[in-house]
Amino acid sequence: MTASVTVRVPAKVNVQLAVGPLRPDGFHDLANVFLAVGLYDEVTVRPHDGLKVTCEGPDADKVPLDAGNLAARAALALAARHGREANVHIHIAKDIPVAGGMAGGSADGAGALLACDALWGTGASRDELLEICAELGSDVPFSLVGGAALGRGRGELLTPLETGGTFHWVFAVADGGLSTPAVYAECDRLRAGTAVPDPEPSADLLAALRAGDAPALAAVLANDLQPAALSLRPALAGTLAAGSGAGALAALVSGSGPTTAFLAADESAARKVADALTASGTCRAVRTARGPVPGATVVAG
Numbered sequence: 001m002t003a004s005v006t007v008r009v010p011a012k013v014n015v016q017l018a019v020g021p022l023r024p025d026g027f028h029d030l031a032n033v034f035l036a037v038g039l040y041d042e043v044t045v046r047p048h049d050g051l052k053v054t055c056e057g058p059d060a061d062k063v064p065l066d067a068g069n070l071a072a073r074a075a076l077a078l079a080a081r082h083g084r085e086a087n088v089h090i091h092i093a094k095d096i097p098v099a100g101g102m103a104g105g106s107a108d109g110a111g112a113l114l115a116c117d118a119l120w121g122t123g124a125s126r127d128e129l130l131e132i133c134a135e136l137g138s139d140v141p142f143s144l145v146g147g148a149a150l151g152r153g154r155g156e157l158l159t160p161l162e163t164g165g166t167f168h169w170v171f172a173v174a175d176g177g178l179s180t181p182a183v184y185a186e187c188d189r190l191r192a193g194t195a196v197p198d199p200e201p202s203a204d205l206l207a208a209l210r211a212g213d214a215p216a217l218a219a220v221l222a223n224d225l226q227p228a229a230l231s232l233r234p235a236l237a238g239t240l241a242a243g244s245g246a247g248a249l250a251a252l253v254s255g256s257g258p259t260t261a262f263l264a265a266d267e268s269a270a271r272k273v274a275d276a277l278t279a280s281g282t283c284r285a286v287r288t289a290r291g292p293v294p295g296a297t298v299v300a301g
């Protein structure tokens with residue numbers, strides 16, 4: 001019997017996040033271009049009497065360990081579908097910022113799902129895993145597949161995208177998190193009374209990704225949630241300015257924030273931007289990462 005299974009799952013940055021009008025179900029239709037980047041959580045599962053979640057890492061105290069944790073929900077969902085008990089200890093080694101707009105919680109959901117499938121020998125098909133991911137949250141399917149993809153619907157309907165090279169990113173981690181529903185609500189408030197168009201992917205942006213052309217991608221990066229994140233956290237403007245002043249090709253809020261993302265021309269430019277952001281004192285931590293990288297992957301077990 002397998003003693004444990006470990007799955008590594010990347011963070012994401014949204015290179016385009018076009019947000020349509022509020023839907024009757026409380027979600028928004030999106031044109032969401034995801035890029036998986038090399039910051040990772042590792043999820044390890046082993047047999048246990050009952051369901052237990054533990055977490056280690058600098059932000060471990062901010063991760064809920066109850067049934068609200070997406071990793072716990074993933075294990076319960078898979079177990080329910082296969083008529084078994086979720087008797088598993090899930091341990092999360094957390095490196096992705098918590099509530100940071102980089103899909104850290106979604107990564108843990110996708111990771112736990114893949115890990116439990118392997119541990120229990122469930123043999124769930126890719127389609128079944130993707131279906132469970134979509135039930136868990138809008139960003140969870142992308143955490144499973146990784147690479148680069150266009151998400152339609154509320155972000156869960158994925159089309160893989162071709163990328164022609166590696167992009168170099170710097171991420172400034174802010175103090176504290178932002179609640180995703182609160183940022184969407186603020187977006188609605190800021191746009192109240194205006195006509196919101198249906199979200200469409202940018203052809204120029206998809207071409208820049210396909211070509212691996214960082215300057216061209218920088219020119220069209222777009223996040224409709226950015227004004228809302230800045231409204232809720234005005235200090236982020238200082239972080240964005242610090243990275244832009246240090247030579248980043250572009251600066252934007254990652255997803256619903258408050259992590260900010262900086263696209264650099266190459267590795268040495270990324271290092272320079274990272275050093276300047278650290279020196280600026282406008283953020284809690286600075287990380288560099290490349291993308292695209294593969295999605296959730298079994299690394300041991």
Ligand code: C5P
Pocket residue numbers: 026027028029030136137138139153154155180181182184
């Ligand atoms: O899907 P997920 O549970 O991650 O979504 C969290 C919240 O973010 C939703 O309850 C909703 O308020 C908001 N959201 C949205 N439109 C989306 C995705 C998320 O309004 N497409």
